[in-house]
Amino acid sequence: MKTTTTTTTTTATTFDTLVHDYEIIAQYKDTKDTPLSDGESQDYDTALVTLSTAIAYSVLKKCINVSNDTQLKAVRASLTRDTKALAMIDYTADTAHKATYTADGDYTVETVDKDLHNRFNELTRETLGDGMDIMHTALVSIIEETNKAKERNGGHLVDNFFLVTPYTVRRLKRKVWIKVEDSVNGWETVETTPLREVYKEVRRYIESQRAVKIGVNGYTYLEDIAHDTDTDTDTTIYRRFGKYADIGGVVRDYNGKETAYTTDTETADKVDTIITKLNLTAKQLKVLQLRQSGYGYKAIATYLGVTQRAVAKTCKAIQDKATKAGYNVPTADTTDKDN
Numbered sequence: 001m002k003t004t005t006t007t008t009t010t011t012a013t014t015f016d017t018l019v020h021d022y023e024i025i026a027q028y029k030d031t032k033d034t035p036l037s038d039g040e041s042q043d044y045d046t047a048l049v050t051l052s053t054a055i056a057y058s059v060l061k062k063c064i065n066v067s068n069d070t071q072l073k074a075v076r077a078s079l080t081r082d083t084k085a086l087a088m089i090d091y092t093a094d095t096a097h098k099a100t101y102t103a104d105g106d107y108t109v110e111t112v113d114k115d116l117h118n119r120f121n122e123l124t125r126e127t128l129g130d131g132m133d134i135m136h137t138a139l140v141s142i143i144e145e146t147n148k149a150k151e152r153n154g155g156h157l158v159d160n161f162f163l164v165t166p167y168t169v170r171r172l173k174r175k176v177w178i179k180v181e182d183s184v185n186g187w188e189t190v191e192t193t194p195l196r197e198v199y200k201e202v203r204r205y206i207e208s209q210r211a212v213k214i215g216v217n218g219y220t221y222l223e224d225i226a227h228d229t230d231t232d233t234d235t236t237i238y239r240r241f242g243k244y245a246d247i248g249g250v251v252r253d254y255n256g257k258e259t260a261y262t263t264d265t266e267t268a269d270k271v272d273t274i275i276t277k278l279n280l281t282a283k284q285l286k287v288l289q290l291r292q293s294g295y296g297y298k299a300i301a302t303y304l305g306v307t308q309r310a311v312a313k314t315c316k317a318i319q320d321k322a323t324k325a326g327y328n329v330p331t332a333d334t335t336d337k338d339n
Contacts, residue, residue, distance in 0.1 A: 018054050019195065022047040023160040026146055030157045052139035053083060059202045060134065072206070079131025085123055092120035134202060141201040145194035163195040171235070278321045287314045 025044045029036055036044060060076045063069070096116035097109050111117045142163075149162040159165075168189050280288065283304075290300045297308045297315075304311070 015054055015058075018047075018051045019163055020160070022051045022142070023163055027157040027160040027162070030150065048139060048142065049135075052135050052142060053079070055138040055142075055198060055202060056131065056135040059138075059199060059206060060131075063203070063206055075130045075134065077131075078129025079135060082128045082132050083135075085126060085128075089120065089123045092116045092123065096120055134205060137205045138198060138202045141198040145197055149194055163198075164193050166191050166193050168192070169197070170233075274322075274325075274327060277325055278318070280318065280321065284314055284318050284321075287311060288318055291315065 025040075025047050029040075029044055035041075056079060057076070060072060060079070064072050064076065096111060096113040096119075098112045099107065099109050102108055145163065146157070149165070150157055152167060153162075169192050170187060170189050275285075275288070286304070287300060290303065295303070297311045300311045301308045
């Protein structure tokens with residue numbers, strides 16, 4: 001007796017597939033003369049939300065890998081929870097209710113499953129977490145980049161690979177995103193893609209939330225504006241100070257909980273003036289920056305390729321200069337090897 005074996009092959013859904021699924025339905029929507037049907041509209045919404053969610057997860061994963069931050073892990077968990085909750089809301093809404101017309105022709109919705117109807121009510125009363133904000137940031141950015149792609153091509157999407165098609169954009173060089181004066185003549189024209197800009201927008205959103213929360217990455221941020229004279233546009237920049245620089249103050253809510261660590265321009269300028277007046281050598285300035293970033297003598301010694309004793313000696317020289325300049329600083333602790 002001959003036996004026939006049937007093999008079923010399942011193709012995994014990749015990120016590239018999600019991107020292209022959205023590109024295809026978005027171009028179809030753009031070229032269609034009439035509005036999308038209910039089914040087509042649902043396909044568009046599904047493709048957009050699925051891609052936005054995937055990007056949110058991707059950026060969160062990158063940020064968590066870098067910072068190992070527990071708050072970001074909680075945000076990622078909330079995104080997973082809320083994504084499942086929204087899917088359940090859709091299911092219970094469709095299954096528990098039935099749209100019908102009365103004898104008079106009036107549209108009405110009947111409850112056909114009371115248990116699912118109750119579950120639907122419970123789910124809709126739940127509060128969504130911060131993860132959904134990140135997903136929505138990606139969603140809005142995708143739509144904006146889609147519209148920009150249309151503008152670059154005469155008002156239409158010319159193909160269904162528009163999210164990965166390179167174009168040029170004017171922006172500040174990464175290395176000058178520190179001080180306003182550094183941004184002068186620091187603009188450049190670089191090549192990017194719409195998808196890359198979506199990732200950047202989501203990352204900026206996460207960073208902007210982290211910039212005002214204490215204990216997320218240990219840094220203090222000061223917001224400012226940089227102006228590009230060539231294009232007459234402004235860009236928000238953030239000057240980041242070293243960890244434990246202690247140049248700001250803690251903000252507390254009405255319960256006394258620490259919610260932010262911030263500084264102001266006057267304080268930042270004062271710190272810059274003090275460091276300039278010390279007339280530090282390049283080596284001393286580097287050691288000071290590393291110490292303000294929370295590195296101990298051992299870590300600095302390893303980084304610079306010198307002995308811990310040499311690092312301690314440099315710290316003592318910096319403090320001697322500060323004392324001579326009239327600034328009250330604590331005495332150097334040459335036994336501080338690891339802190």
